[in-house]
Amino acid sequence: MLERRVSPSPVLAILSPVIAVALTIIAGFALFAALGKDPVKAMEIYFLSPFADAYNRSELLVKAIPLALIGSGLAICFRAGVFNIGAPGQYTLGAIFAGGVALHAPEGAAMIWLLPLTLAAGFVGGMLWGWIPAFLRVVSGANVILVSLMLTYVAALLLDWLVRGPWTDPQGRGFPKSALFPDGALMPVLLPGTRLHWGLALAVVAALALAWMLSRTRRGFGIRAMGLAPKAAAFAGFSEAKTITYVMLVSGGLAGLAGAVEVTSTIQQLQPDIAAGYGFAAIIVAFLGRLNPIGALIAALALAVTYIGGENAQILLKLPKNAAFVFQGMLLFFLLACDTLIHYRLRLRRVAGG
Amino acid sequence: MEVDRQNIDITVSYSSHAGKRPPSIVPVPHIPKPVHPVSARYGPKARKPDRVFVSMSDVGRFRPPDAKRLTSLRPPRARPPVREAPPVREASSEQIANAAPIAPAAPVAPAVLPVEPVAALRETATVAPLPAMQAQVAGDPIAAPEDTAPLLVLTGLSKAFGAVRAVEDVSLTLSPGEKHALLGENGAGKSTLVKMIYGVLQPDTGTIRLDGHPVRIDSPSAARSRGIGMVFQHFSTFEALSVAENLAVVLPGRSLRDIRRDVRRIGEEYGLGIEPDRRLASLSAGERQRVEIIRCLLQDPRLLIMDEPTSVLTPQEAQALFVVLDRLAEEGCAILYISHRLDDVRALCQSATVMRRGKVVATCNPREETVASLAEMMIGSTVERPRKQASLIGKALLEVDDLRVVSGGGVSLDGITFAARRGEIFGIAGVAGEGQSELFAALSGERPARRPGAIRINGRAVGALDPLRRRRAGMAFAPERRVGHAAIGDMRLSENFRLTHHATGLRRGAVAMLRDAFDVRAEGKDPFAAALSGGNLQKFVIGREILREPSVLIVEQPTWGVDAGAATVIHKALMELAAKGAAIVVISQDLDEIFALCDRVAVLHRGRLSEPQVMSAVTAEKLGLLMGGAAVAEVS
Known part of the structure; x- marks a missing residue:
């Protein structure tokens, strides 16, 4: 059974993500050895190749952008004790709203405004999808976890229907894809010759703004209070309903923005698969980043390594792509285990009774 | 009737x-x-x-x-042998040796405590020892017969x-x-x-x-x-x-x-x-x-x-x-x-x-x-506590008029009516679970009333307001549960201070002042609330509210589970606040506390509040009967 430690070591609490990463690497070592691959070479491809050259490094950042955007939003959501696990749906809705604006922009409209409008639409779309579970929770006590998760499937099917039906590309020969977005709706590239785009700036600004909000504003104080002790937060005058709605709107909006950024940069059109897997990976990002928006920024890079490393391993080692998800899963597992064992100690005891 | x-x-x-x-x-x-x-x-x-x-x-x-016992109807059952256990400490082994025979260690004659007028006992300054035990009333078997171990x-x-x-x-x-x-x-x-x-x-x-x-x-x-x-x-x-x-x-x-x-x-x-x-x-x-x-x-x-x-x-x-x-x-x-x-x-x-x-x-x-x-x-005797000085009681600051709150899981409040006046400490007595926490939540605004006029501060209807706005109207609250309601264990004292002060603005150095004024002892400059002992945290919580200089203070169980020293500090602080002209409502299950602090008292029973009684005219017995649900007219 688990017994709460009287005083958890503060050093270990900070080091917990590092220990978890180390354990993941060790477990990965064993996993590759068991699969009959050279573990040293596999590890090199997984964890070093993403940093090997400029292209890989830029791709790392490209992957990290949506993860950081969603993860920092989820960080404040989880901080409030609101478990929004519907980020993939909010991401998809953001992509749909952004696509709607981009695809229906009148020819020759003022191009300067098209991209901001597209991104704003994505933010609004994500907010809408985040608002639904918050509203149902506030009005009827519905479970945020379940409602937000189920809305993910609604969003995915909505996107599927749109790209096969109303928004399908007339020149697409029946492929389930929309037309390519007009140039004015596309994210400008940050570094010529790579895919790295200005979404990076958005992610950094969003994380800094959230970190400031959480530590310096009254609203952030209310969010932290509610996560630690809901009754005390209510006593202090922070309305539970308002806090839930606020964090769901912010985290949903940021997930929607991530979706909009992604479809206006790397994908440039709507299609059934717009990598909504980011939405779930961002849960790991939020926890790995200690539920701190700045921490999420760093954790997003770590998760991006598993994506890029996984793609490289798929090409070079003929490993299945899902190996990357195994790594992500192991990382979350070890992280939660470390956190638990830092705050609790395992005590083996005879089962009472008999 | x-x-x-x-x-x-x-x-x-x-x-x-x-x-x-x-x-x-x-x-x-x-x-x-x-x-x-x-x-x-x-x-x-x-x-x-x-x-x-x-x-x-x-x-x-x-x-x-007790000797009188019927013979067992049940056939005797085999029992696992009782293992001898080592004495817990030196002292207990002596006790065992002294109390070697199975019969009760000391032949103390059981006794009925003589009934003493409570009012007289309230005057006693120190802990009064119980009067010598008297022989039990005839008819009750006293001596333990040797045959019944x-x-x-x-x-x-x-x-x-x-x-x-x-x-x-x-x-x-x-x-x-x-x-x-x-x-x-x-x-x-x-x-x-x-x-x-x-x-x-x-x-x-x-x-x-x-x-x-x-x-x-x-x-x-x-x-x-x-x-x-x-x-x-x-x-x-x-x-x-x-x-x-x-x-x-x-x-x-x-x-x-x-x-x-x-x-x-x-x-x-x-x-x-x-x-x-x-x-x-x-x-x-x-x-x-x-x-x-x-x-x-x-x-x-x-x-x-x-x-x-x-x-x-x-x-x-x-x-x-x-x-x-x-x-x-x-x-x-x-x-x-x-x-x-x-x-x-x-x-x-x-x-x-x-x-x-x-x-x-x-x-x-x-x-x-x-x-x-x-x-x-x-209610035998009372520990020495500061006595409230008679203060000038003025007009009603807090008026509660026919407050009704329907509660699904708990006790519903049924037409609560009372008024607490300037300079007055108003006690609300009652055994546990008669609606105290519901009443506190209704007064603090955690559970606002439907009707704004149900609660008035200085004439202003605040019944529909949330805790934040009620604080701005001059109220302060200290709930019964310290950790998780009044304070957050995983937050530092400075942040806990902010919990109830963010509504009305923070002053620099206020936490240090509070710790000094209320003798809140803890290690470190800004420790986590969870590191404080119950008494120190309670002094912090009460002091935090008093520093806001409220015109109306609602406290629930202000000295629940705290040591006598902290209780004295808290009681003194409450009396001083009342003397400065605030109206204080003390919701307490501790009758001694009610007697020590309050000018008037009403009893909460199944979500209903009795007629307020002037403290000097009420006895513990009468309060006890009110707590059992009797009406004022029947008691007096």
Whole structure:
């Protein structure tokens, strides 16, 4: 059974993500050895190749952008004790709203405004999808976890229907894809010759703004209070309903923005698969980043390594792509285990009774 | 008129269960005859409150076992041999040596405490020792006959949690077949004491002897194997499983078929009719309690501990329970019955031990007392506390007018009306669970009222406002629960300070000032609230609110579970605030506190508030009767 430690070591609490990463690497070592691959070479491809050259490094950042955007939003959501696990749906809705604006922009409209409008639409779309579970929770006590998760499937099917039906590309020969977005709706590239785009700036600004909000504003104080002790937060005058709605709107909006950024940069059109897997990976990002928006920024890079490393391993080692998800899963597992064992100690005891 | 009110009272006691199941109770088969008619327990309400606040002085005594006992009807059963346990400490081994004979260690004559006027005792400056024990009233067997060895003897049991001494030097003797009540207010140490008997907690000092042998009870399963069974206030059962399956979980090694058969057999034998295949989810609280009792009976108990058993029962269910307990006692099983419902105790038990603040303060035969005399006897004397100076009482600052809050799970507030005036400390007394937390939430705005005019501050209607806006209107609040409600354990003191000050602005250095002014002792410059002791955190919480200089302060249980030093600091601070012209409402279950602090008092009973009484004109006995639900007119 688990017994709460009287005083958890503060050093270990900070080091917990590092220990978890180390354990993941060790477990990965064993996993590759068991699969009959050279573990040293596999590890090199997984964890070093993403940093090997400029292209890989830029791709790392490209992957990290949506993860950081969603993860920092989820960080404040989880901080409030609101478990929004519907980020993939909010991401998809953001992509749909952004696509709607981009695809229906009148020819020759003022191009300067098209991209901001597209991104704003994505933010609004994500907010809408985040608002639904918050509203149902506030009005009827519905479970945020379940409602937000189920809305993910609604969003995915909505996107599927749109790209096969109303928004399908007339020149697409029946492929389930929309037309390519007009140039004015596309994210400008940050570094010529790579895919790295200005979404990076958005992610950094969003994380800094959230970190400031959480530590310096009254609203952030209310969010932290509610996560630690809901009754005390209510006593202090922070309305539970308002806090839930606020964090769901912010985290949903940021997930929607991530979706909009992604479809206006790397994908440039709507299609059934717009990598909504980011939405779930961002849960790991939020926890790995200690539920701190700045921490999420760093954790997003770590998760991006598993994506890029996984793609490289798929090409070079003929490993299945899902190996990357195994790594992500192991990382979350070890992280939660470390956190638990830092705050609790395992005590083996005879089962009472008999 | 009087008859009407009685009817209302009884209706209310049913209505709290009405939502859960139909009022008709499943008849219990095989009840030989009604030993305790319902009317005996719930009869003339005006004379016998069924729940009375318990409060008394602190001299430890225990009495020899009761001699009168019926021969066991049950065939003797084989018992596991009692292992000798090493004495816990040096001191206890001496105690064992001194108390070598099985008979009670000291031939203290059990006595009824003489009834003293409470008003006189309130004047006493220090802890007054109980008057010398007097010989018991004739007819009650006093001397323990040599042929009946006590079943359980507790000697000098103590248990401390940090600085709080939950149980201090408690001694108690229980004979086979004895129905013994353990009386005391919440937090008096009753639960801690029985947890030590049941092996959930280990005593710091003192010995537990079973059949004359010192024993160490390491766990509940060890207690069960020694024949000690306990029925908890809250049952830990699996809703989705059947009765028999639930019992199989806690009785490993028995087949489901045997358990089914035994449940039916015991059900017939004791009138505990429960169909073993029914799902737990479909059972009422009373039926679930029967399952718990059957669980204990399946393990052949010699001592059955019941923790507040009637708090979840309807009168009929309680009635049926008493029949079962009488029957068990006749067969030689000792019953340790924990309650603060004096009527229940008088109906069931022939001996009682009274605890207060961890100590035994009295033993008596509850049947020879009236409920009123028991209540009066229990409020023995009071610890020295600062006396409130008569202050100039001005106009009403807080007016509560017909406040109604419908509560799903808790107690609904039913037309609360009172006013607290400038310079006044207004007390709201009552035993636990009569609507105190609901009233606090309604006054603080955590649970706003529908009607803005239900609560007025200085004439301004604030009934519909949230806590933030009420603070801005000049109110301050300190709830009962320190960690998780008043403060957040995982936040630093500075952030905890901010919890109630962000509404009205923060001052630099205020936390340091607060720690200085209220003697809040803790290590470090800005420690986490969880690192503070209960007394220091409570001083922080109360001080935090007083620093806001509120015109109306609502505090609930301001000195609950804190040491005497902190209690004095808090009481003094409250009196000073009142003297400066604030109106203070103290919601407390501690009558001593009410007497020490308040100018006027009203009693909360089942969500209704009595007429306010001027403190100088009220006695503890009268308050006790009001707490039991009597109306002011009947009492005075």
